[in-house]
Amino acid sequence: MAEIKLNHIYKRYDNKFEAVKDFNLDIKDKEFIVFVGPSGCGKSTTLRMIAGLEDISDGDLVIGEKRVNDVAPKDRDIAMVFQNYALYPHMNVYDNMAFGLKLRKFDKKEIERRVMDAARILGLENLLDRKPKALSGGQRQRVALGRAIVRDPQVFLMDEPLSNLDAKLRVQMRAEISKLHQRLQTTTIYVTHDQTEAMTMATRIVIMKDGVIQQVGSPKEVYDAPDNVFVGGFIGSPAMNFLRGQLEDGYFKMNDLKVKVPEGKMKTLRDNGYTNKEILLGIRPEDIHDEPVFIESSQDTKIEATIDVAELMGAETYLYSKVADQDFIARVDSRSDVHSGQNIELALNMNKCHFFDTDTEQRIY
Amino acid sequence: MMNNNLSELYGEDYTVASEQPEQFYWYETADGDRFGIRKSRLSHDEQVLLDALFPSKGIKENIDDTLQQKWASLLFNENMELPPLKEKKLRYIHFHLKEAPSDFSEFQEAMIGLFSTDVVFLFKNEKEGVMIQESIEDEHLIEELEQMAAALTADFFLEMSLFVGQVIHNTDPSNLLSTYQTEVKWFASGINLMPSQLVFTQTAIVPAILFSEASQETIHYLQTLIEPVSDDAELLKSIRAYLESNLNITLASKQLYVHRNSLQYRVDKFIERTGIDVKSFKGAVMVYLALYTLELR
Numbered sequence: 157m158a159e160i161k162l163n164h165i166y167k168r169y170d171n172k173f174e175a176v177k178d179f180n181l182d183i184k185d186k187e188f189i190v191f192v193g194p195s196g197c198g199k200s201t202t203l204r205m206i207a208g209l210e211d212i213s214d215g216d217l218v219i220g221e222k223r224v225n226d227v228a229p230k231d232r233d234i235a236m237v238f239q240n241y242a243l244y245p246h247m248n249v250y251d252n253m254a255f256g257l258k259l260r261k262f263d264k265k266e267i268e269r270r271v272m273d274a275a276r277i278l279g280l281e282n283l284l285d286r287k288p289k290a291l292s293g294g295q296r297q298r299v300a301l302g303r304a305i306v307r308d309p310q311v312f313l314m315d316e317p318l319s320n321l322d323a324k325l326r327v328q329m330r331a332e333i334s335k336l337h338q339r340l341q342t343t344t345i346y347v348t349h350d351q352t353e354a355m356t357m358a359t360r361i362v363i364m365k366d367g368v369i370q371q372v373g374s375p376k377e378v379y380d381a382p383d384n385v386f387v388g389g390f391i392g393s394p395a396m397n398f399l400r401g402q403l404e405d406g407y408f409k410m411n412d413l414k415v416k417v418p419e420g421k422m423k424t425l426r427d428n429g430y431t432n433k434e435i436l437l438g439i440r441p442e443d444i445h446d447e448p449v450f451i452e453s454s455q456d457t458k459i460e461a462t463i464d465v466a467e468l469m470g471a472e473t474y475l476y477s478k479v480a481d482q483d484f485i486a487r488v489d490s491r492s493d494v495h496s497g498q499n500i501e502l503a504l505n506m507n508k509c510h511f512f513d514t515d516t517e518q519r520i521y
Numbered sequence: 522m523m524n525n526n527l528s529e530l531y532g533e534d535y536t537v538a539s540e541q542p543e544q545f546y547w548y549e550t551a552d553g554d555r556f557g558i559r560k561s562r563l564s565h566d567e568q569v570l571l572d573a574l575f576p577s578k579g580i581k582e583n584i585d586d587t588l589q590q591k592w593a594s595l596l597f598n599e600n601m602e603l604p605p606l607k608e609k610k611l612r613y614i615h616f617h618l619k620e621a622p623s624d625f626s627e628f629q630e631a632m633i634g635l636f637s638t639d640v641v642f643l644f645k646n647e648k649e650g651v652m653i654q655e656s657i658e659d660e661h662l663i664e665e666l667e668q669m670a671a672a673l674t675a676d677f678f679l680e681m682s683l684f685v686g687q688v689i690h691n692t693d694p695s696n697l698l699s700t701y702q703t704e705v706k707w708f709a710s711g712i713n714l715m716p717s718q719l720v721f722t723q724t725a726i727v728p729a730i731l732f733s734e735a736s737q738e739t740i741h742y743l744q745t746l747i748e749p750v751s752d753d754a755e756l757l758k759s760i761r762a763y764l765e766s767n768l769n770i771t772l773a774s775k776q777l778y779v780h781r782n783s784l785q786y787r788v789d790k791f792i793e794r795t796g797i798d799v800k801s802f803k804g805a806v807m808v809y810l811a812l813y814t815l816e817l818r
């Protein structure tokens with residue numbers, strides 16, 4: 157069992173800079189937690205504090221039942237996987253995986269059993285005699301994972317382990333790590349700046365910015381109900397569109413354009429005193445439609461737009477345009493055959509949109 | 522008295538000298554008496570206890586080798602006697618650890634095992650030291666050192682920086698000593714300015730030395746040059762790759778796993794937004810230094 161509790165964790169440096177502020181999180185046994193955010197948001201620092209590579213300035217870190225703030229890293233029963241392959245270049249694959257166990261004084265037979273088990277899980281049985289130089293990038297990262305697996309730790313800590321791989325391999329390894337987690341069921345904390353990795357791998361995502369947790373939730377929760385503008389814009393690709401306007405008579409107005417707000421949402425906004433006030437509307441690119449059937453049934457959320465750029469992505473096309481002088485992107489079916497410069501009709505699915513306060517940037521509905 | 526008790530407790534596994542020193546953990550009492558206890562005999566808890574009681578263990582144990590002693594004598598005691606050399610050139614690979622290792626001999630074993638050729642390994646103190654490498658192989662060295670530093674962190678939970686020094690052809694003891702001392706100073710400047718860098722090379726450390734003496738005003742000025750793009754991490758990463766690929770778009774785009782046209786577009790975007798022609802040598806130097814300021818502490 158390896159539950160991890162982070163209670164009011166802070167990281168302060170000598171120059172008083174706070175890299176992590178009041179971080180609170182309960183990680184359940186067997187969870188796959190992903191810390192995600194832009195560079196400098198404190199995600200790696202938090203991971204390093206859990207590993208014991210950084211001191212905790214304030215707060216409590218509990219692994220299992222034990223407060224481990226002052227426990228030496230080697231006694232925390234964790235294994236780390238890094239962005240760099242973390243391999244000994246002149247040892248073969250077997251010795252690379254065995255070395256950590258030798259250090260911990262495991263007997264030879266147990267070392268062999270664990271290395272062979274890990275090799276089987278990772279498909280490395282035929283590569284045990286090879287040196288890292290003779291392996292591909294994906295194979296090297298698999299050996300690095302193997303080095304962590306043989307330790308059979310309570311917790312895996314992974315710090316951007318796929319960022320050295322090319323895009324195709326990254327997708328493949330992403331799936332392999334997920335499968336590995338399903339098989340081993342070891343509590344895992346994974347750091348990345350890539351929101352796609354976070355969305356596809358996590359049981360729960362922790363989104364961070366400037367050392368502060370912005371939201372914790374399942375991938376679906378953070379996608380469907382972002383707590384604030386930052387989360388809305390960070391999760392999802394292409395990013396959520398944000399349009400500034402005013403609420404008047406049940407409509408969201410931008411200059412001379414207006415779209416009808418569903419009554420349920422309007423009531424909440426009215427109750428919270430947003431009538432006739434400036435407000436931020438957030439709508440995902442896939443919730444802006446060009447299909448005639450949808451437009452037909454959504455006359456009061458229809459807009460006209462001149463397409464600046466139409467990017468064909470294969471099955472989908474991204475349409476870049478402006479509404480009331482504000483940029484937006486729509487993600488439509490490629491069968492639409494829209495061209496740059498074309499003037500078209502689009503309709504917003506207002507049931508899927510979000511409203512944010514312009515000052516606090518928190519989601520209202 | 523203490524030693525008698527230990528001798529009684531561990532019997533044949535307690536010794537003051539052995540022909541197979543690697544099979545023992547070695548300790549030193551406050552009076553300077555050295556003793557060893559067979560590694561296989563000690564449990565983890567016993568080892569922790571002995572480490573706490575005899576903290577001077579480790580460093581001296583690893584300076585038993587004659588060649589190590591000679592190098593230590595030259596580099597640390599400034600005794601101008603040339604250690605025996607196999608080659609006519611050598612280089613120092615300096616290391617710096619954030620924390621002292623709990624077991625010096627295992628750490629040394631791991632470090633030496635990282636090289637395909639012989640190296641002389643010396644701890645200067647609990648956290649710093651140097652490896653002297655005579656057979657110099659440059660191919661993949663930096664990449665390998667980065668991997669090795671990460672592997673050591675994973676196995677020992679110790680974070681390490683390394684500095685690969687210059688190839689020294691003049692093996693006169695005074696030159697070997699002065700080069701060592703200069704590189705130690707440079708390495709310290711580099712670590713101070715860029716604590717998260719794993720491996721320093723000469724090309725990376727020279728700007729660090731320049732910046733260690735630069736005023737805040739100079740650093741701020743350089744930062745303002747790239748301010749218009751400072752929040753675009755992907756663009757900055759692309760420009761850095763472009764510069765480090767000797768302004769070769771094809772090579773840099775391969776490293777970034779992007780199409781060369783995409784990188785070309787990013788370079789043009791950088792020029793348009795900053796007004797600096799990064800394709801020219803002078804512009805590239807200025808941008809390189811400006812990018813460097815972003816890594817400073």
